[in-house]
Amino acid sequence: MKGLKLVIIGGGSSYTPELMEGIIIRQSILNTSEVVLVDIAGGKEKLHIIKELTERMVGKCGFDIKISATMDRREALDGADYVITQFRVGGLEARSSDEKIPLRYNTVGQETTGPGGFAKALRTVPVILEIAEEMEELCPDAWLINFTNPSGIVTEAVNTYSSIRCIGLCNVPINMERHLSEQLNVPADRLYCEFVGLNHLSWITKVYVDGVNKTDALFEEALFKENVMKNIPSVNGSREVVNILKLIPSPYLDYYFFEKEMVREEQESLNNGKGTRADKVKEVEKELFELYKDPALNVKPPQLSERGGSLYSEAALSLIQSIHTNDGRIHVLNVRNNGAISDLTEDSVIETNCIVNKSGARPVAAGKLPEAVRSLVISVKQYEKYTIQAAVNGDRAAGFKALLNHPLVHGADTAQALLEEIIEANKTYLPNFFRGR
Numbered sequence: 001m002k003g004l005k006l007v008i009i010g011g012g013s014s015y016t017p018e019l020m021e022g023i024i025i026r027q028s029i030l031n032t033s034e035v036v037l038v039d040i041a042g043g044k045e046k047l048h049i050i051k052e053l054t055e056r057m058v059g060k061c062g063f064d065i066k067i068s069a070t071m072d073r074r075e076a077l078d079g080a081d082y083v084i085t086q087f088r089v090g091g092l093e094a095r096s097s098d099e100k101i102p103l104r105y106n107t108v109g110q111e112t113t114g115p116g117g118f119a120k121a122l123r124t125v126p127v128i129l130e131i132a133e134e135m136e137e138l139c140p141d142a143w144l145i146n147f148t149n150p151s152g153i154v155t156e157a158v159n160t161y162s163s164i165r166c167i168g169l170c171n172v173p174i175n176m177e178r179h180l181s182e183q184l185n186v187p188a189d190r191l192y193c194e195f196v197g198l199n200h201l202s203w204i205t206k207v208y209v210d211g212v213n214k215t216d217a218l219f220e221e222a223l224f225k226e227n228v229m230k231n232i233p234s235v236n237g238s239r240e241v242v243n244i245l246k247l248i249p250s251p252y253l254d255y256y257f258f259e260k261e262m263v264r265e266e267q268e269s270l271n272n273g274k275g276t277r278a279d280k281v282k283e284v285e286k287e288l289f290e291l292y293k294d295p296a297l298n299v300k301p302p303q304l305s306e307r308g309g310s311l312y313s314e315a316a317l318s319l320i321q322s323i324h325t326n327d328g329r330i331h332v333l334n335v336r337n338n339g340a341i342s343d344l345t346e347d348s349v350i351e352t353n354c355i356v357n358k359s360g361a362r363p364v365a366a367g368k369l370p371e372a373v374r375s376l377v378i379s380v381k382q383y384e385k386y387t388i389q390a391a392v393n394g395d396r397a398a399g400f401k402a403l404l405n406h407p408l409v410h411g412a413d414t415a416q417a418l419l420e421e422i423i424e425a426n427k428t429y430l431p432n433f434f435r436g437r
């Protein structure tokens with residue numbers, strides 16, 4: 001039987017060894033015969049280092065998986081079975097600007113949430129649509145598994161403008177589940193968590209243990225409060241919020257619920273010369289690529305855990321396994337709503353539990369959004385839809401409406417000023433906004 005051809009766009013990323021580990025672990029199930037790493041000219045050196053390291057990883061296991069590296073995306077896509085996208089348009093420099101510009105307006109400076117995510121979406125949507133168009137021609141039956149952030153927006157853009165089957169992924173839900181499983185001391189296979197929301201804006205709304213709905217009981221239990229609450233991430237007040245809402249939030253909800261504190265922390269870090277997350281990631285990347293060059297290294301090094309992508313390979317490859325083997329397992333994914341959340345339009349991409357088999361990912365009906373967070377989700381979805389319009393058409397008015405609808409942007413003047421500064425800072429990547437000017 002013909003083996004699978006997997007294409008990784010953004011193959012020169014420091015994350016790729018993690019993905020390779022997932023491919024190797026599943027070789028007896030997936031029978032991958034070829035992995036093509038694709039990157040752009042600016043990433044040539046990194047691409048080469050990653051190719052050699054992943055070849056050593058495969059060689060160590062004695063598998064017959066051909067690894068190739070190319071800057072010719074069309075050649076790579078030809079005949080692909082799965083295309084995994086994990087690219088970053090503009091690299092870490094653009095991320096750094098995404099994080100810094102909003103802080104000048106006392107607004108959250110984060111790569112996916114708030115105006116930073118907006119800027120990233122403007123750069124990314126046109127590129128993912130180009131990839132989808134090439135796929136329509138060169139591998140129309142392939143699955144597009146998208147990790148590129150902002151994952152929900154990018155996935156909705158593909159679903160709206162392309163016939164390619166695209167599933168959006170994020171490693172947050174799988175990490176939240178694993179975390180809960182550890183804290184409750186219940187093995188993952190006895191635990192079922194229901195997720196509702198959007199990417200980086202989702203909550204666990206129900207927790208089942210051995211098929212029994214334990215949500216209310218858990219929130220009452222002292223043990224849950226002791227073990228789970230104290231691990232609810234980062235800032236003061238989170239535990240109280242969780243306890244009142246009776247919803248377990250994605251860590252990204254801190255940006256909404258504790259906005260002022262998050263902005264203050266980010267500004268402090270910048271003023272103290274520590275920079276933003278992009279600056280830290282640049283250092284980690286440097287260290288990782290030095291390690292990756294070592295010809296004796298033939299496994300994923302533990303230092304990769306300094307990046308935020310833990311379990312992302314597990315999320316991606318277990319999804320591919322479910323499609324490939326038609327196993328009907330449930331995964332938490334970013335897919336077209338299709339009525340699963342009754343408060344959102346059918347074409348909205350949501351993050352929720354899905355049944356996965358060879359015909360794709362079907363969201364499980366979730367009904368209404370929890371009332372306490374309903375309007376927040378609806379506003380962010382509206383922001384996402386305007387953002388896609390802005391990115392596709394180079395439409396400043398849509399861009400303004402996007403930021404105006406974003407709960408973290410306060411006031412029309414701030415929205416307007418942010419829009420102009422973001423477009424100016426990203427002009428090399430936004431030809432759509434400058435056509436005919």
Ligand code: G6P
Nearest residue numbers: 149170171172277281307308309
């Ligand atoms: C988490 C998020 C990802 C994001 C990553 C950033 O895993 O779910 O969407 O890309 O963090 O990690 P980094 O190491 O780049 O800050």
